[in-house]
Amino acid sequence: MTETATHTETERPAATAPAVETFGLRKVYGERVAVEDLTLRVEEGEVFGFLGPNGAGKTTSVKMLMGLVRPTSGTARLLGRPLGDRAARAKIGFLPEMFRFHDWLTGEELLDIHGQLYGMSRAQRQRRIPEVLELVGLSHAARQRVRTYSKGMQQRIGLAQALLNEPRLVFLDEPTSALDPIGRRDVRDIILRLRAAGMTVFLNSHLLSEVESVSDRVAIINHGRVAAIGPMADLLRRDLTVELRLSAVDPELLDDLGRLVHIEHVDGRERPTVVARVPDEETIARAVDLLVGRGVRVYGVTPERRTLEQVFLDVVEKEGGEVR
Amino acid sequence: MKALVIARLTFHEALQRKLIWGVLALSLVFVALYAFGFHMLVREWNEMQARRPDDAGGPMMTYEIFASSMVMLGLYTVNFLAGIMTIFAAVGAIASEIDSGTLHAIIPKPLARWELVLGKYLGYAGMLVVYIAVMVGSVVVTARLIGSYTPPNIVQGMLLIVLVAMILLSLTMLGSTLFSTIANGVIVFMLYGMAMTGGLVEQIGTVLSNQTLINIGVATSILLPSDSMWRLASYVVQPQIAISFTGPNPLGTTVPPSATAVQYSIAYCLVLLLAAMLVFRRRDL
Numbered sequence: 001m002t003e004t005a006t007h008t009e010t011e012r013p014a015a016t017a018p019a020v021e022t023f024g025l026r027k028v029y030g031e032r033v034a035v036e037d038l039t040l041r042v043e044e045g046e047v048f049g050f051l052g053p054n055g056a057g058k059t060t061s062v063k064m065l066m067g068l069v070r071p072t073s074g075t076a077r078l079l080g081r082p083l084g085d086r087a088a089r090a091k092i093g094f095l096p097e098m099f100r101f102h103d104w105l106t107g108e109e110l111l112d113i114h115g116q117l118y119g120m121s122r123a124q125r126q127r128r129i130p131e132v133l134e135l136v137g138l139s140h141a142a143r144q145r146v147r148t149y150s151k152g153m154q155q156r157i158g159l160a161q162a163l164l165n166e167p168r169l170v171f172l173d174e175p176t177s178a179l180d181p182i183g184r185r186d187v188r189d190i191i192l193r194l195r196a197a198g199m200t201v202f203l204n205s206h207l208l209s210e211v212e213s214v215s216d217r218v219a220i221i222n223h224g225r226v227a228a229i230g231p232m233a234d235l236l237r238r239d240l241t242v243e244l245r246l247s248a249v250d251p252e253l254l255d256d257l258g259r260l261v262h263i264e265h266v267d268g269r270e271r272p273t274v275v276a277r278v279p280d281e282e283t284i285a286r287a288v289d290l291l292v293g294r295g296v297r298v299y300g301v302t303p304e305r306r307t308l309e310q311v312f313l314d315v316v317e318k319e320g321g322e323v324r
Numbered sequence: 325m326k327a328l329v330i331a332r333l334t335f336h337e338a339l340q341r342k343l344i345w346g347v348l349a350l351s352l353v354f355v356a357l358y359a360f361g362f363h364m365l366v367r368e369w370n371e372m373q374a375r376r377p378d379d380a381g382g383p384m385m386t387y388e389i390f391a392s393s394m395v396m397l398g399l400y401t402v403n404f405l406a407g408i409m410t411i412f413a414a415v416g417a418i419a420s421e422i423d424s425g426t427l428h429a430i431i432p433k434p435l436a437r438w439e440l441v442l443g444k445y446l447g448y449a450g451m452l453v454v455y456i457a458v459m460v461g462s463v464v465v466t467a468r469l470i471g472s473y474t475p476p477n478i479v480q481g482m483l484l485i486v487l488v489a490m491i492l493l494s495l496t497m498l499g500s501t502l503f504s505t506i507a508n509g510v511i512v513f514m515l516y517g518m519a520m521t522g523g524l525v526e527q528i529g530t531v532l533s534n535q536t537l538i539n540i541g542v543a544t545s546i547l548l549p550s551d552s553m554w555r556l557a558s559y560v561v562q563p564q565i566a567i568s569f570t571g572p573n574p575l576g577t578t579v580p581p582s583a584t585a586v587q588y589s590i591a592y593c594l595v596l597l598l599a600a601m602l603v604f605r606r607r608d609l
Contacts, residue, residue: 029608063608063609066428066431066432067431067432068427068428068431068432068608068609069608069609070606070608086434086435086436087434089432089433089434090434092432094428094429094432095429096425096428096429097428098425098428099425099428099429100424100425100426100428100429101426101429102333102337102340102426104336104337104340113329113333114429114433116326116329117326117329117430117433117434117435118433118434119326119434158429161429
């Protein structure tokens with residue numbers, strides 16, 4: 001996997017190092033294996049979707065990367081630095097799954113404390129806090145106590161906190177779980193803006209449509225290991241369903257076609273519509289060649305795009321069958 | 325330093341807690357009652373003196389004993405309230421923040437885990453020092469204004485009460501990195517009670533000259549030196565005449581703990597704080 005990251009910035013000294021790199025991360029709680037073996041790589045500048053069914057080890061994986069949980073074995077590097085490195089942590093943002101903070105603070109005060117913890121100077125904080133409040137749409141509530149915020153607003157202030165230090169790498173754990181559809185769209189737009197600015201986003205979400213709409217690459221983890229990983233487009237393109245509208249086809253030709261593709265059903269006789277499963281796009285081209293070569297007229301070829309949901313269900317239901 | 329950010333946050337956080345305000349309200353009531361009580365003592369004493377024949381001898385010396393006992397009672401209450409406040413404030417210092425999830429956004433920041441523990445310690449310590457200073461001040465000012473009495477070595481006494489609070493704070497913080505909030509509360513209060521009882525047993529042992537009882541007291545002081553440091557505080561703020569007059573008693577002592585005991589107590593605080601840092605360093609959140 002060497003999809004190039006979008007190297008938009010030039011001043012990055014360590015831009016060649018992957019944003020996230022893990023080698024056999026493993027976490028065992030007593031008898032229970034939470035994460036079996038997490039090995040993956042996220043290039044700088046990409047939006048990386050991290051998926052998996054409940055209990056697959058997603059949260060534990062993120063917690064290990066964030067230094068909340070000590071790995072039983074394995075290693076990882078963030079921004080080219082070993083886990084726990086302070087300089088790297090100053091350049092990483094994190095929105096925990098359930099963002100909770102001392103709710104007697106106002107939004108502004110909360111961000112100020114987080115800014116201090118990031119090691120930002122007073123001037124940096126004064127410049128950056130209004131910026132992130134604006135970005136997440138909370139400027140109007142800056143002087144309100146967080147206690148009075150709605151769930152959605154609390155998630156937004158959490159996002160503001162994660163972006164405060166202008167991180168190079170940001171981990172978002174279920175960033176839209178408490179948001180309404182408008183809030184979700186806002187967050188999706190924010191993620192796209194972050195990507196445009198060259199930031200690496202590690203997105204942990206169970207909302208597959210959300211992941212599908214923003215991610216460059218995706219990993220699906222199951223039973224504590226990576227079951228599938230790759231560029232979104234590749235994952236969606238494999239194992240396609242295609243609909244062919246043809247002129248009359250004799251059974252012999254259908255048999256031949258059946259050896260190339262997996263025919264699911266044929267509707268109609270004069271102008272049949274053949275629905276078939278193909279392993280990849282190349283096979284569609286070969287099927288069309290075959291048909292045209294035998295004098296069949298091809299009126300329409302409609303590949304049916306798979307959704308991430310279908311890919312996800314296939315992978316998970318296959319019990320961790322390797323897609324790649 | 326990041327620990328100071330945490331310290332300030334912890335200080336403000338503590339002031340948000342209803343329990344703390346409860347203790348503060350109780351403290352106010354105490355100060356008012358104390359001032360009233362001292363006033364009544366002085367009035368009774370003066371009436372008694374007026375009825376006494378002139379040749380009874382040395383009335384001022386005995387007044388000193390009563391006034392000193394009053395100060396002792398006041399400081400004992402301050403010490404006790406400060407102890408309760410310490411335990412209530414810090415009982416969930418780490419555990420409750422793990423449960424509520426507030427640490428999840430803090431730990432990934434560029435600060436070491438020990439800085440978080442130290443910061444919390446300093447935040448609580450700051451609050452307790454202010455509290456103890458104000459309360460000891462109230463007792464001393466009451467004694468001066470109402471009772472015209474100034475206890476000796478009051479700064480040392482106050483520092484020893486602060487040391488008592490620090491001992492309990494270290495213990496409570498360490499417990500909070502190991503146990504749930506409730507379990508920690510139970511354990512710390514049991515130990516606190518044990519230390520007080522141990523101190524009493526030692527006093528009884530002194531009266532009866534029973535070495536076994538004295539040894540039990542010493543053993544509990546080693547396990548938790550809070551009570552022995554209080555007894556030292558009570559010893560230094562009383563004039564010798566008051567100590568000889570009252571003898572071994574539930575609140576004080578006639579045999580002050582040594583300088584080694586003070587050094588031990590300070591080391592105790594440091595070691596437990598260090599242990600809390602080490603435990604929390606390895607803790608999964």
